Amino acid sequence: MLPKENIVIGFIGIGVMGKSMAEHLLDAGYPLVVYSRTKEKAAELLMKGAKWAITPKDLAEKASVVFTMVGYPNDVEEIYLGENGLIPNGKEGSFFIDMTTSAPSLAVKIYEEAKKNGIQAIDAPVSGGDVGAKEAKLSIMVGGEKEAFEAILPLLEHLGLNIVYQGKAGAGQHTKMSNQIAIASNMIGVCEAIIYAEKAGLNPENVLKSITAGAAGSWSLSNLAPRMLNGNFEPGFYIKHFIKDMKIAIDEADHMGMEVPGLSLAKSLYDQLVEKGEENSGTQPFISIGRTNRYG
Incomplete structure (x- = not known):
């Protein structure tokens, strides 16, 4: 000390x-x-x-x-x-x-x-x-x-x-890469869950009350999903920085001979947001990709 x-x-x-x-x-x-x-x-x-x-x-x-x-x-x-x-x-x-x-x-x-x-x-x-x-x-x-x-x-x-x-040295950064990999794939699930609820005619805010407290619960579901529903895309963490993180993780995984298909998909979808000029928004506008893409 x-x-x-x-x-x-x-x-x-x-x-x-x-x-x-x-x-x-x-x-x-x-x-x-x-x-x-x-x-x-x-x-x-x-x-x-x-x-x-x-x-x-x-x-x-x-x-x-x-x-x-x-x-x-x-x-x-x-x-x-x-x-x-x-x-x-x-x-x-x-x-x-x-x-x-x-x-x-x-x-x-x-x-x-x-x-x-x-x-x-x-x-x-x-x-x-x-x-x-x-x-x-x-x-x-x-x-x-x-x-x-x-x-x-x-x-x-x-x-x-x-x-x-x-x-x-470096172990903290490797741990953060694991964290970002988990978040990237989870964000796909969070957005698809909300879109599914909307298309099923449910009140998505009520749906969140149920699923955030169950096995599907996550930080993104509890903190970012409500922002998505309110149209609040202010940055708690910039898209441009998240893409930077995902690129580092993909490069590190490649160096270790590991495939990361979930991470690669998430990055490709966030790249679409950058093309739309959203690089300085928070990560939550990701839901707009799901609403416009075929799978959404």
């Missing part, structure tokens, strides 16, 4: 989920330094007492524990390994925790480079979307050295409830 009085937290990525996560750490009484490509996104945190860093380098020089929650693996690589990034400019003894869903191989690379500089790098992707982030109820999947995990666990407990150490 890290002594609280020695901790200055840095947070990079003040987006749909990152803002709430950073706010929980600030509310817990930790000094907070933030960086985001768009400073306006951090305005509320700055008003509450967070400090602004002009670059990841500036943040690395000020913070002893850094969380990152950004969009794509190339963003992660630039933030961690770039000339003005975290690892080349971080302090020995620092902890860097990447909560972005990213490539397992990149997590291993970051861990190895950080280790050379006396820094602990941990991959800790999350599941739970905007709701889980706001309520500090995220599921957190952790890869890295066990001792490093134990040292930062009290910080992670401000962000989530289900926090599981999965193993060496």
Whole structure:
């Protein structure tokens, strides 16, 4: 466990989920330094007492524990390994925790480079979307050295409830790929269940009352299906980021010689939404594909 009085937290990525996560750490009484490509996104945190860093380098020089929650693996690589990034400019003894869903191989690379500089790098992707982030109820999947995990666990407990150490560097990202595979196929089932209820002349809201409490229950059924019925497609998690995750999972599965037909189908259907300009919507507009496709 890290002594609280020695901790200055840095947070990079003040987006749909990152803002709430950073706010929980600030509310817990930790000094907070933030960086985001768009400073306006951090305005509320700055008003509450967070400090602004002009670059990841500036943040690395000020913070002893850094969380990152950004969009794509190339963003992660630039933030961690770039000339003005975290690892080349971080302090020995620092902890860097990447909560972005990213490539397992990149997590291993970051861990190895950080280790050379006396820094602990941990991959800790999350599941739970905007709701889980706001309520500090995220599921957190952790890869890295066990001792490093134990040292930062009290910080992670401000962000989530289900926090599981999965193993060496990259294990957290591999676990998140399993999570995304389960969600992708489940979303097909959720949408088809709603469409079936509608076509059968049922009240889909009443149907949800029955099936969410039974064996069909899932996070997507309980949290996203009501949004679908209300026509609320605001992002708790962007389609563009989900497609990125599915592509990583497909590539990893291919590398392991594994076929993932359910995942591949889901990605092809989400690709149709991108073609319709929905990449910045939440994942729930997926139901519109089912309503227009032949099987729907």
